[in-house]
Amino acid sequence: MQTIQSLQRYLFELSNTYDATICIKDFTGFMRQDKAIFQALSPFENHTSAYCNYVKSNKKCYRECLDMIPKxxxxxxxxxxxxxxxxxxxxxxYVIPIMDGENILGAITFGGYASNSPPKNKNHHALAERHPELDESLLEQLYLKEPALPDEQHISVVLRSLEFIASYLGSLGNGYCATENTAKLLTQPKQKQEDVLVEHALTYIKMHVTEKICIEDIARYCNYSSSYVSRNFNKVVGMNINTYINKLKVEVSKTYLITSNKTIADIAEIVGFEDLSYYSRVFSSFLGIPPAEFRRRFT
Known part of the structure; x- marks a missing residue:
């Protein structure tokens, strides 16, 4: 458990340091074999940049995003x-395969970078031509705000680290037989309705993680009733929405505790806790120690 929490913290640090989106694609369900692993890595399930979120707001574009998975x-x-x-x-x-022997269990993707010379059929202009209901000027504006690719020397170091992480995650598969699930994914890329719903809910939560989030706002974003969203979120993720939101806020706050000199009160406010005492209680409920002790141990 301590190892997977350290891994989560390191992934957050990599993402922050290189201004990159890190996603862990689970092709086979291997991560769901262990609830602790699934919950620790769930913040890395989706692309959540402003550009990606606008693209996915269009259902046809979102279908194209899902179609990238089998590719x-x-x-x-x-x-x-x-x-x-x-x-x-x-x-x-960049894409780093997660393998257990001969089986491809998943992949780590690292990037979300803008380019001055993307392929002619893979850029915001081509996207707007295929989907004229999108605002091309807004697409361009959001794309140009995406981070630029770091220099090659830094990237090579990051990739070596991610390849080591992929190897570790592959070992967690513990001989998991991927054949049946992989075949299904290759031939049937569509997701179940509740999985798509939860992906939308997770996207909204990550977009607003530092704000006060209520189930009604998430339900409106997903275009479903609050009760339907709550029920399916709990079913797929394995915890209720409020618990997940608090857990994600705590995980974000851990990065600040380790990498910044901000006061604990300031960090609590940054991640959306209005009351310092409540933040400390929530933090302790997840980690067993208060924020001050966590900072002392890990810095």
Whole structure:
């Protein structure tokens, strides 16, 4: 448990340091074998930049995003090593396969970077042509705000770290047989309705994690009733929405505790806790120690 929490913290630090989006794609369900692993890595399930969120706000574009998943799996199966490329919307990222022996269990994606020269068929202009209901000027504005690719020397160091992490995650598969699930993914890329709903809910939560979030706002974003969202979120994620929100806020606050000199009161406010005492109680309920003790141990 301590190892997976340290891994989560390191992934947050990598994301912050290199202004990158890190996603862990689970092709086979291997992460769901262990509830602690699934909950620790769930903050890395989706792309949540402003550009990606606007693209996914269009249902047809979102379908194209989902269709990238089996393509990534095929490429992982072919290369069995790190590769890079552009998504359908022009974001550049690296992909590191997660393998258990011969089986491809998943992949780590690292990036979400803008490029001055994306492929002609994979950029915001082409996207706007395919989907004229999108605002091309807003697409361009959001794309240009995406971070620029770091220099090659820094990237090579990051990729080595991510390849080590992928190897570790692959070992957690513990011989998990991926054949049946992989075949289903290759031939049937569609997600269940509740999975898509929860992905939308997670996206909203991550977009607003430092704000006060209520179930009604999430339900409006997902276009479902509050009770339906709550029931399916609990079913898929394994915890209720308020618990997940507080857990994610605590995880974000841990990065601030380790990497900044901000006061604990300031950090509590930054991540959306209006009351310092309540933040300390929530923090302790998840980690067993208060924020001050956590900072003392890990800095």
């Amino acid at each position: 990534i799996l095929r490429k992982c199966t072919e290369t069995r090593s790190t590769f890079s490329g552009f998504c359908h919307a022009g974001s550049f990222e």
